Amino acid sequence: NQDKVCDLAIFGAQGDLALRKLFPSLFQLDKAGLLDAETRMIGLARDHVDQPGFKENVTEHLKKYIPADELDNEVLQRFCSRLQYIKLDFATEEGYDQLVATRAKVKHRLICYFATPASVYGPICENLSKHQLIDSKTRVVLEKPIGYDLASSCEINDQVAKYFDECQIYRIDHYLGKETVQNLIALRFANNLFGSQWDLNHIDHIEITVAEKVGIEGRWGYFDKAGQLRDMVQNHLLQLLCLIAMDPPSDLSADSIRDEKVKVLKALQPITPELLTTHVVRGQYGAGTIDGKPVPGYLEEENAKSSSSTESFVSLKVMINNWRWANVPFYLRTGKRMPEKLSQIIIHFKQQPHYIFAPEQRSIASNKLIIRLQPDEGISLQVMTKDQGLDKGMRLRAGPLQLSFSDTFHADRIPDAYERLLLELMKGNQYLFVRRDEVEYAWRWCDRIIQGWEDQNTRPQKYPAGSWGPVSSIAMITRDGRSWYEDS
Numbered sequence: 340n341q342d343k344v345c346d347l348a349i350f351g352a353q354g355d356l357a358l359r360k361l362f363p364s365l366f367q368l369d370k371a372g373l374l375d376a377e378t379r380m381i382g383l384a385r386d387h388v389d390q391p392g393f394k395e396n397v398t399e400h401l402k403k404y405i406p407a408d409e410l411d412n413e414v415l416q417r418f419c420s421r422l423q424y425i426k427l428d429f430a431t432e433e434g435y436d437q438l439v440a441t442r443a444k445v446k447h448r449l450i451c452y453f454a455t456p457a458s459v460y461g462p463i464c465e466n467l468s469k470h471q472l473i474d475s476k477t478r479v480v481l482e483k484p485i486g487y488d489l490a491s492s493c494e495i496n497d498q499v500a501k502y503f504d505e506c507q508i509y510r511i512d513h514y515l516g517k518e519t520v521q522n523l524i525a526l527r528f529a530n531n532l533f534g535s536q537w538d539l540n541h542i543d544h545i546e547i548t549v550a551e552k553v554g555i556e557g558r559w560g561y562f563d564k565a566g567q568l569r570d571m572v573q574n575h576l577l578q579l580l581c582l583i584a585m586d587p588p589s590d591l592s593a594d595s596i597r598d599e600k601v602k603v604l605k606a607l608q609p610i611t612p613e614l615l616t617t618h619v620v621r622g623q624y625g626a627g628t629i630d631g632k633p634v635p636g637y638l639e640e641e642n643a644k645s646s647s648s649t650e651s652f653v654s655l656k657v658m659i660n661n662w663r664w665a666n667v668p669f670y671l672r673t674g675k676r677m678p679e680k681l682s683q684i685i686i687h688f689k690q691q692p693h694y695i696f697a698p699e700q701r702s703i704a705s706n707k708l709i710i711r712l713q714p715d716e717g718i719s720l721q722v723m724t725k726d727q728g729l730d731k732g733m734r735l736r737a738g739p740l741q742l743s744f745s746d747t748f749h750a751d752r753i754p755d756a757y758e759r760l761l762l763e764l765m766k767g768n769q770y771l772f773v774r775r776d777e778v779e780y781a782w783r784w785c786d787r788i789i790q791g792w793e794d795q796n797t798r799p800q801k802y803p804a805g806s807w808g809p810v811s812s813i814a815m816i817t818r819d820g821r822s823w824y825e826d827s
């Protein structure tokens with residue numbers, strides 16, 4: 340049992356991530372009976388709060404983020420009794436003695452969750468080490484963004500690596516904890532129907548869309564330094580692309596999966612300055628309407644600098660230089676202030692080699708596999724059927740074979756990504772976490788694009804809030820004789 344019990348030390352426990360995601364997810368795990376009775380959560384932050392004040396703050400946020408009918412009072416009491424607060428300054432030595440004292444009588448594993456800016460990961464590790472809080476069982480969790488580019492990411496990873504081995508480090512990409520993202524592995528490798536068709540001989544192209552309705556939501560300071568490429572593509576979109584494009588791993592171990600993902604990242608065609616104009620579109624939202632309500636543009640958001648040329652949208656045509664995917668484009672797009680919140684992957688299969696139906700129907704007659712990550716998690720396969728009716732002849736019609744997770748499996752709720760990630764972390768499974776080389780290959784590829792933008796010194800193209808991005812994003816795919824799925 341010693342293996343399941345832990346002290347989860349959350350650095351940055353009073354921050355947005357901890358209060359909005361971590362504590363609510365831990366509560367759900369507790370409610371589901373997945374936390375050991377002795378597991379404790381130690382909140383660490385700089386604020387002056389006493390124990391009741393901290394518990395009250397956590398409870399308030401649980402009430403805000405968990406639906407009332409899921410907030411069981413008995414579980415709430417149990418959960419609160421696991422909580423402790425220590426005032427601690429991440430970068431100086433203040434507070435670490437208290438963490439030592441709290442751990443004095445226990446032998447179980449310490450897991451340190453860094454829900455803080457990456458700039459303090461190094462100093463925290465150093466202080467943990469000085470206070471002999473690290474042993475071979477200790478685990479550490481790093482939140483993104485790990486750095487700003489390859490160089491800064493290496494620096495941060497080096498600082499952590501001085502104190503922890505790679506097998507102790509859990510780098511979060513919360514997309515890997517999403518139910519349907521997990522399902523990509525099952526879908527591809529447990530269904531020969533798809534497994535045998537998954538290559539350049541059968542697939543024409545692939546689309547990955549991660550669209551958000553929200554704008555910058557008071558995060559302008561952070562977001563403006565990052566932009567959509569660093570904030571979403573370097574991690575979430577490239578991870579999705581890897582899971583779709585990787586070769587079958589030899590087993591489900593963390594390293595077998597991560598080895599295959601790294602091979603994909605290494606095979607990405609570099610976006611050279613020549614390709615920048617044809618393969619990448621960079622946008623920034625202007626004023627527009629979302630759900631019929633006017634919303635301001637990026638440059639008019641609270642605390643915005645009116646001269647900013649940070650992108651809030653990016654679409655890319657990505658090629659993978661290997662035997663499986665040569666000449667099969669992956670079209671990626673992600674943006675803020677899109678018409679809807681939608682994450683989906685669409686696999687467009689090739690048409691038949693010889694077409695026997697009416698030529699004007701040719702454009703609709705190809706199979707598509709639509710993998711919906713959010714909302715309405717599910718999978719749908721568009722198949723061609725004959726249109727019904729005596730007068731229709733052999734007219735074709737596309738119809739869906741649907742698998743909605745909530746309807747089919749009667750799931751009352753789909754767990755949040757953080758619930759799964761926290762559970763796997765406590766169990767010691769690294770397969771949903773990102774290895775150092777993945778982060779670095781992804782940065783290497785993105786840095787080249789960012790460098791290209793800087794050298795060209797151009798501004799992002801405008802798109803009205805509530806649209807699917809700049810028109811040139813549509814042009815990028817139309818030039819190849821294709822279209823984004825909802826435009827078809």
Ligand code: BG6
Binds near residue numbers: 551571682
């Ligand atoms: C985060 C980004 O990693 O992912 C945010 O920093 C973004 O900018 C968020 O809004 C999107 O996550 P989800 O799970 O809501 O799609």
